Amino acid sequence: MEDERVVAEGLRFPEGPVVLPDGTLLVCEMAAGFVTRVDVDTGTTERIVDTGGGANGAALGPDGALYVCNNGGWPMVEVGSLLVPADVNQGDDYLGGSIQRVDLSTGAVDTLYDGLRSPNDIVFDADGGLWFTDYGKQRALDEDRGAVYYGTTDGAPLVQAAHELLRPNGIGLSPDGGTLYVAETPTGRLWAWDIVGPGELTKALPFGNGGRLVVGVGGLQYFDSLAVEADGRICVGTIVNAGITVVTPDGADVEHVRMPDPLPANLCFAGDDMRTAYVTLSTTGRVLECRWPRPGLRLAW
Numbered sequence: 001m002e003d004e005r006v007v008a009e010g011l012r013f014p015e016g017p018v019v020l021p022d023g024t025l026l027v028c029e030m031a032a033g034f035v036t037r038v039d040v041d042t043g044t045t046e047r048i049v050d051t052g053g054g055a056n057g058a059a060l061g062p063d064g065a066l067y068v069c070n071n072g073g074w075p076m077v078e079v080g081s082l083l084v085p086a087d088v089n090q091g092d093d094y095l096g097g098s099i100q101r102v103d104l105s106t107g108a109v110d111t112l113y114d115g116l117r118s119p120n121d122i123v124f125d126a127d128g129g130l131w132f133t134d135y136g137k138q139r140a141l142d143e144d145r146g147a148v149y150y151g152t153t154d155g156a157p158l159v160q161a162a163h164e165l166l167r168p169n170g171i172g173l174s175p176d177g178g179t180l181y182v183a184e185t186p187t188g189r190l191w192a193w194d195i196v197g198p199g200e201l202t203k204a205l206p207f208g209n210g211g212r213l214v215v216g217v218g219g220l221q222y223f224d225s226l227a228v229e230a231d232g233r234i235c236v237g238t239i240v241n242a243g244i245t246v247v248t249p250d251g252a253d254v255e256h257v258r259m260p261d262p263l264p265a266n267l268c269f270a271g272d273d274m275r276t277a278y279v280t281l282s283t284t285g286r287v288l289e290c291r292w293p294r295p296g297l298r299l300a301w
Helices: none
Strands: 002-008 014-019 025-029 034-038 045-050 055-060 066-070 076-079 082-085 097-102 109-116 119-124 130-134 146-151 159-165 168-173 179-184 189-197 212-216 222-228 234-239 243-247 254-258 264-270 276-281 286-291
Touching (some): 014 066, 014 286, 025 055, 034 055, 066 119, 066 130, 097 119, 097 130, 119 168, 146 168, 159 179, 159 189, 179 222, 212 243, 234 264
Parallel strands (some): 055 119, 168 222, 222 264
Antiparallel strands (some): 002 286, 025 034, 034 045, 066 097, 130 146, 168 179, 189 212, 234 243, 243 254, 264 276
16 A cells, blocks of 8 residues: 555554544544544554443544444453454453443543444444444354444434344445445455435345345455445455455455455545545554545545
8 A cells, every 4th residue: 555654553452443523533442442542643642531341433423422332342362462352252341232422522421322232333324313233242152143223313212224144343335325334244245225214224135134245255254344435435344364355336346455464443534635544453453544545435424
């Protein structure tokens, strides 16, 4: 990649990168339960909000607050110099999953939705509604079914928009807001649904999760979180085959951008031309900045 440089290190499994309107970069330290500010010029980091549990995906809402998917805590394993999420991800200190609202001016943390299993990633639509994935928890001999939910910033009852997913992770919207994308982790599949109303998705099939398959990468590869480019391509963090898998909306064109970490969990776009990409190199506790080949999609909020 062009102009590639590490802008932060020493983080505890960074996830959920968000760039604020003033250019400040925030990340969630999933293994520490903090939202952390990153100074991309100096490389200094500051933990600014204690969320508890496991702060995972995050997004700015229409009210300027930060909305955080908290997975309730996720045990980690040291593998040499790498920090890796455990397969059995429901530990003894599990707090329950929730969606949290963080007031960035005061640091106050409020629970918007609780009673969830393991919320993972989140995106807002143009109307200010929030779509998020619930990855579920895995135990030694069984695991939860994953789901996609739709909610609002006033805490109206959640809509379960899709279910029967196997560990749904990354989530994003097409540039016109009419298509929802979700990445499944262990299957390496990217699913899509047409959106017909708030929390309402079309069903391409009358069984299963009802989505249409955009791509299945095959082999020993896992999908993590995602971001969308301005032209509609979907960029998915890819585990084992360390990099970002970039897929056209029809799944016909797939490219792979290598990254210097076995688990580049998440990415976001920034800058006047939206070609600055920040990628969380999660197992090595770093954030990478680079020039992306094409502009990223400017988010609704």
